[in-house]
Amino acid sequence: MFGSFKIGSILGITIRVHVLLVVLLALFAFGGSRSTAEVISLALLFPILLLHELGHCLVARKFGLGVLDITLWPLGGMARMTNMPESGRVEGWVAVAGPAVNFVLAALIIPVWMLALMMDERSDLTSILWYALWINIVLGVFNLIPAFPTDGGRILRAIFSRSVDWERATERAVFVGRIFAVLIGVVGLALGNWVAPLLAGWLWWMGALELAQVRDRHRVREQEVPEPQANAFSHAPFDGDFPLRAKRRFTDEDIERLERHRGRLRPFGDGP
Ligand SMILES: [Zn+2]
Known part of the structure; x- marks a missing residue:
């Protein structure tokens, strides 16, 4: 530090x-x-x-x-x-x-x-x-006091994590923590304690920081899972101008080329 x-x-x-x-x-x-x-x-x-x-x-x-x-x-x-x-x-x-x-x-x-x-x-x-x-x-x-990230707040997250995943448990603990942070600030101020609102602000900020870290970590983890290969055609951003779609008809040259390579093409299904 x-x-x-x-x-x-x-x-x-x-x-x-x-x-x-x-x-x-x-x-x-x-x-x-x-x-x-x-x-x-x-x-x-x-x-x-x-x-x-x-x-x-x-x-x-x-x-x-x-x-x-x-x-x-x-x-x-x-x-x-x-x-x-x-x-x-x-x-x-x-x-x-x-x-x-x-x-x-x-x-x-x-x-x-x-x-x-x-x-x-x-x-x-x-x-x-x-x-x-x-x-x-x-x-x-x-x-x-469960004003996450206090010890009580962490115990609360541990309890929440028994029924939901870690990110959800952190969100809930931070939510409860903010209520308690505000209570600490308000009650402290009412009792004439000027440190209490500072402490409340610090707890709020630290809770938000830890929640952001947990969310970041989970986002990275999700990205690490390999995505299925994207299909280039379904993602084509063009419509009429896309070259493969623009070519609607085979030319004589295309037919000639296909015929030339026919011998090397494998038939589907019942080969070789
Ligand atoms: Zn402690």
Whole structure:
């Protein structure tokens, strides 16, 4: 992705961070009087996002897909994989894995947070754990919204693909996704969130992009099927002027030529 740089690799998967994310994080950390707990809480978002993406990637690998890299950027994480097949089963499981990681993390954090709460309600640790719990629940739930191409949207396409072909399933998932994208934008705006309409626009655009890709791929595939040889006569664009049709009568020369070659012509049907 343009503007991103490598920060390391986990299990052979390159991890990249987008410059914009670093800038936003620095602005947050140094822009105002932030407490250490606030900065740590925000910084926690990235390992959590990374684990979400790793969930997708490891399941994808189980299905034999190649994982190129994971990029963290302001709108979340993005994993690039090779040769994702048009299979509802594969895509469904790969999509489910991300939110599943968040719910497992939330379930692991709850007892630790409750313990911290009992020890000291107002400690930094309690608020950091609360924030980590909240991030995981929000990420898990938000990604399950079927606003294709979110994880939920991909799960929906996987469900649709059980009854219709991949192109039709994508069209349906994109249609449902647009309804949810508009809802996210409108509800967000009503709540005073200006990022929501941007996110809605981005989801709409990404859905349209993926639909166009699927349609393109299917068009190419249809063209690869060999067409029966076209009949030159049935496709003649001319009418009266077409040379073969214009010659309505045999000339004496034609008859002479036919007679000369008769000996070499094979009779139909009952030869040789
Ligand atoms: Zn995901």
